[in-house]
Amino acid sequence: MTIEIRDLNSKELDIYARLNEAQLLHYYEPKPGIFIAESPGVILQALEAGYEPLSLLVETERLHKETPGIVDCIERLYGREKAKALPVYISSRDVLKELTGYALVRGLWGAFRRKSVPDIDEFCADKKRIAVLYDIVNPTNVGAIIRSAAALGMDGVIVTSDTVNPLYRRSARVSMGTVFSIPWTVADKDESREHHLIERLDSMGYLTAAMALTENAVSIKSEELKKADRLAIILGTEGYGLPEDVIASCDMAVKIPMHHGVDSLNVAAASAVCFWEIL
Numbered sequence: 001m002t003i004e005i006r007d008l009n010s011k012e013l014d015i016y017a018r019l020n021e022a023q024l025l026h027y028y029e030p031k032p033g034i035f036i037a038e039s040p041g042v043i044l045q046a047l048e049a050g051y052e053p054l055s056l057l058v059e060t061e062r063l064h065k066e067t068p069g070i071v072d073c074i075e076r077l078y079g080r081e082k083a084k085a086l087p088v089y090i091s092s093r094d095v096l097k098e099l100t101g102y103a104l105v106r107g108l109w110g111a112f113r114r115k116s117v118p119d120i121d122e123f124c125a126d127k128k129r130i131a132v133l134y135d136i137v138n139p140t141n142v143g144a145i146i147r148s149a150a151a152l153g154m155d156g157v158i159v160t161s162d163t164v165n166p167l168y169r170r171s172a173r174v175s176m177g178t179v180f181s182i183p184w185t186v187a188d189k190d191e192s193r194e195h196h197l198i199e200r201l202d203s204m205g206y207l208t209a210a211m212a213l214t215e216n217a218v219s220i221k222s223e224e225l226k227k228a229d230r231l232a233i234i235l236g237t238e239g240y241g242l243p244e245d246v247i248a249s250c251d252m253a254v255k256i257p258m259h260h261g262v263d264s265l266n267v268a269a270a271s272a273v274c275f276w277e278i279l
Contacts, residue, residue: 001084002063005091008098013089015111016057021168025114032114035167040066043110045177047073054111055087062107063090070110114167117185120158120197124204127155127183129279132197132234134242135162136267141238142166143174144268150178152275157184158232160192195249198234202251206232210242210250211270213263217253220277225254233274235267 005013015024015034025033034054037043047053053074058067067088075083093107117123124130131149136142142164149157157166164171165186166179191197198208207228218224225231234250236242247253256265256273265273 001086002088002090004060005089005095008095012055012087013057015054016089016109021165025165028113032116034111034113035165035172036169037110037112038108038169038173040070040108042172042177043070043108044073045180046110046112046172047077049180051112051115051180053086054113055089056111057089057096057109059093059096059107060090061093063088066108070108109169120185120187120191120200121204123156123158123183123185124201124206128230129153129155130206130232131157131271131275132201132232133157133159133163134197134234134246135160135192135237136235137162137164138238139164139168139170140174141266141268142168143171143179145235145271146171146182146184147175147178148268148272148275150175150182152272153279154182154275157182158187158197159184160187160197161189162192194243195246198246198249201232202249204230206230207252208232208234208250210234210247210253211236211255211267211274212242212247212253213255214247214253217255220254220256220274222252222254224252225278231278233271233278235271238267 016036024035027033037046056067071083074086131145131154133142133145146157146166159166166172166184172179187197191200201208207230209225209231211233234242234246256270
């Protein structure tokens with residue numbers, strides 16, 4: 001159902017332009033909320049992963065180029081009536097830029113209903129190699145880490161409650177949609193406090209390895225990492241890394257050998273090197 005935008009203050013457009021990520025997360029309280037996906041490729045992956053579409057927002061000039069494949073996918077998954085009834089808001093590039101504050105990514109956004117995420121016990125039941133993102137607040141890094149985890153064979157990702165949510169629009173876009181292909185979950189606030197999550201993983205039989213520049217850190221080439229029956233790689237926030245108590249509670253600290261006086265890599269780059277080496 002194509003709807004031309006004439007009023008920039010229309011309530012239907014709040015989710016695209018006026019609600020922040022935290023407000024979107026609680027939009028259907030107490031249900032999981034909604035998220036915004038940017039670009040046709042990411043939107044298609046969200047659909048294939050079973051996320052329910054609520055509406056689309058597209059530049060008029062790109063309507064017939066970007067949306068047919070998406071509408072076809074919705075029709076295949078949900079039926080023709082759902083595809084025909086889905087609101088597709090359209091307007092000119094200039095108007096949408098005024099609405100959102102910047103040009104759309106390839107002229108297309110989609111709003112989706114979130115799914116509930118599993119608790120830690122359920123999530124970890126069948127996973128041997130996981131990454132834990134501890135309070136990482138840069139959405140670009142979160143998206144890049146998840147993309148590397150998916151590409152390099154990790155079984156899943158756990159994020160703490162203060163980490164940027166993987167479905168935040170920039171995280172999902174930077175991940176190239178891999179947030180919809182690799183399993184992930186969010187630790188609750190109590191589990192995310194101090195070293196509670198590390199203790200929980202220890203109790204499940206994981207070898208917990210903190211990526212940290214400490215005196216006793218071993219190289220990621222360590223055979224102990226590769227031979228571990230269950231392994232959790234713990235990654236810290238940009239700049240400050242992991243808190244000392246979290247590092248101390250892990251079974252070991254690991255680091256990437258550096259050259260030319262460089263002390264460390266960006267956390268996203270470091271994660272890719274680590275995942276490749278251990279797997």
